[in-house]
Amino acid sequence: MRASSELVAAARLARRPGEEGANTRAAALPERPGPLAASAQQGAQPARVKTRKSDWTWQLRHALSSADELHGALSLTPEELAGARRAEKAGLPIRVTPYYLSLCDNADPACPIRRQCVPLADESAEVPGDLVDPLGEVAHEVAPHLVQRYPDRALLLATDRCAVYCRFCTRSRMVGDGGGAVALERLAPAMAYLEAHPEVRDVIVSGGDPLAVSTDRVVRLIARLRQIQSVETIRLATRVPVTLPQRITAELVRALKPYHPLWVMTHFNHPKELTPAAERACKRLADHGFPVMNQTVLLRGINDDATTLATLFRGLVRWRVRPYYLLQMDPVRGTAHLRTPLATGVSLMEQLQGRLTGIALPKLIVDTPGGMGKVPIGPEYVVDRRPGRTVLRTHRGVEVEYVDPPAGSGG
Numbered sequence: 001m002r003a004s005s006e007l008v009a010a011a012r013l014a015r016r017p018g019e020e021g022a023n024t025r026a027a028a029l030p031e032r033p034g035p036l037a038a039s040a041q042q043g044a045q046p047a048r049v050k051t052r053k054s055d056w057t058w059q060l061r062h063a064l065s066s067a068d069e070l071h072g073a074l075s076l077t078p079e080e081l082a083g084a085r086r087a088e089k090a091g092l093p094i095r096v097t098p099y100y101l102s103l104c105d106n107a108d109p110a111c112p113i114r115r116q117c118v119p120l121a122d123e124s125a126e127v128p129g130d131l132v133d134p135l136g137e138v139a140h141e142v143a144p145h146l147v148q149r150y151p152d153r154a155l156l157l158a159t160d161r162c163a164v165y166c167r168f169c170t171r172s173r174m175v176g177d178g179g180g181a182v183a184l185e186r187l188a189p190a191m192a193y194l195e196a197h198p199e200v201r202d203v204i205v206s207g208g209d210p211l212a213v214s215t216d217r218v219v220r221l222i223a224r225l226r227q228i229q230s231v232e233t234i235r236l237a238t239r240v241p242v243t244l245p246q247r248i249t250a251e252l253v254r255a256l257k258p259y260h261p262l263w264v265m266t267h268f269n270h271p272k273e274l275t276p277a278a279e280r281a282c283k284r285l286a287d288h289g290f291p292v293m294n295q296t297v298l299l300r301g302i303n304d305d306a307t308t309l310a311t312l313f314r315g316l317v318r319w320r321v322r323p324y325y326l327l328q329m330d331p332v333r334g335t336a337h338l339r340t341p342l343a344t345g346v347s348l349m350e351q352l353q354g355r356l357t358g359i360a361l362p363k364l365i366v367d368t369p370g371g372m373g374k375v376p377i378g379p380e381y382v383v384d385r386r387p388g389r390t391v392l393r394t395h396r397g398v399e400v401e402y403v404d405p406p407a408g409s410g411g
């Protein structure tokens with residue numbers, strides 16, 4: 001059965017060289033030729049290679065996970081190579097699927113995809129304000145693997161694994177730390193907490209990436225959450241539509257569909273990520289009734305200009321993916337080189353307001369350090385406010401007075 005083979009693949013992925021039960025990498029992944037070798041095979045056996053590349057487990061088994069593999073696939077600059085070597089030893093680990101690698105420009109270290117997945121030596125730099133856990137998730141843990149920062153919603157951290165480790169990750173403190181997918185039995189205290197707190201109506205299943213594990217495991221987790229009567233909505237926070245779109249299989253959406261309402265929260269950051277494979281994934285989700293929302297992280301030198309964002313947001317809307325948030329990047333330790341000043345986001349929103357249809361315009365959000373909650377920010381449109389009268393500035397620069405109804409009118 002497919003589910004069994006996925007479990008085998010997931011079990012392989014849950015082990016890393018040197019861990020108990022890891023075997024040797026060669027033994028666990030006997031057919032692994034490396035992504036470049038796989039590309040070279042394309043001429044000889046195109047149909048077979050195409051089939052393999054469209055298999056998400058193949059993609060995960062062949063993901064690059066070391067500095068040497070990255071260097072073999074992309075001609076890394078000295079700064080990238082130093083960053084990759086450091087990441088291997090001490091920092092956020094490396095993982096890049098062959099699919100996401102294929103979007104990287106080998107000739108351009110400034111490529112917006114490459115910058116999201118290839119570490120730089122700058123990751124070792126700490127600046128004032130940097131935090132290991134910028135959203136205070138450890139402090140807000142209410143049960144093992146369950147974080148609650150708002151009265152009506154909670155965050156379930158179901159795995160530490162992702163298809164690609166993004167260099168801007170807010171949870172760099174924990175992703176790829178070797179734990180793998182959390183067994184359902186270990187989530188029992190989290191489930192008990194949700195059962196005892198019916199005010200929590202919305203559960204965000206995240207990690208790591210909850211879809212980077214076997215279908216069987218995801219379905220069992222969602223089915224368990226659905227047994228909790230007070231949980232109304234479940235959100236899957238996943239980057240696989242971006243980094244591993246092959247994961248959105250017909251089997252997966254069919255298996256999850258009975259547990260609606262299930263929302264998918266994803267992270268497209270650049271128009272280069274809007275590929276035919278990603279389009280198929282997003283449309284398959286939408287066709288099966290999953291509302292898909294996108295949270296774009298504002299990244300310096302990657303997407304911090306209005307034209308790039310407008311192209312991205314318009315493309316997403318065409319696929320029925322709602323641009324939901326433009327996130328000011330969290331001050332994660334070692335990511336200052338990727339962050340923009342707050343004023344950049346405000347200026348970008350000002351340039352996009354009125355230029356983009358409202359359904360393509362996300363909210364600009366700052367998730368305040370320490371886990372104190374999200375704050376929407378944006379350009380100031382109120383010029384003057386007096387009792388009963390407000391002067392507003394429109395996106396055309398025109399000032400318009402809005403007059404409130406007289407006190408007591410309307411009964």
Ligand code: SF4
Nearest residue numbers: 162165166169208239
């Ligand atoms: S997929 Fe999400 S959790 Fe995983 S590394 Fe990227 S941002 Fe972090």
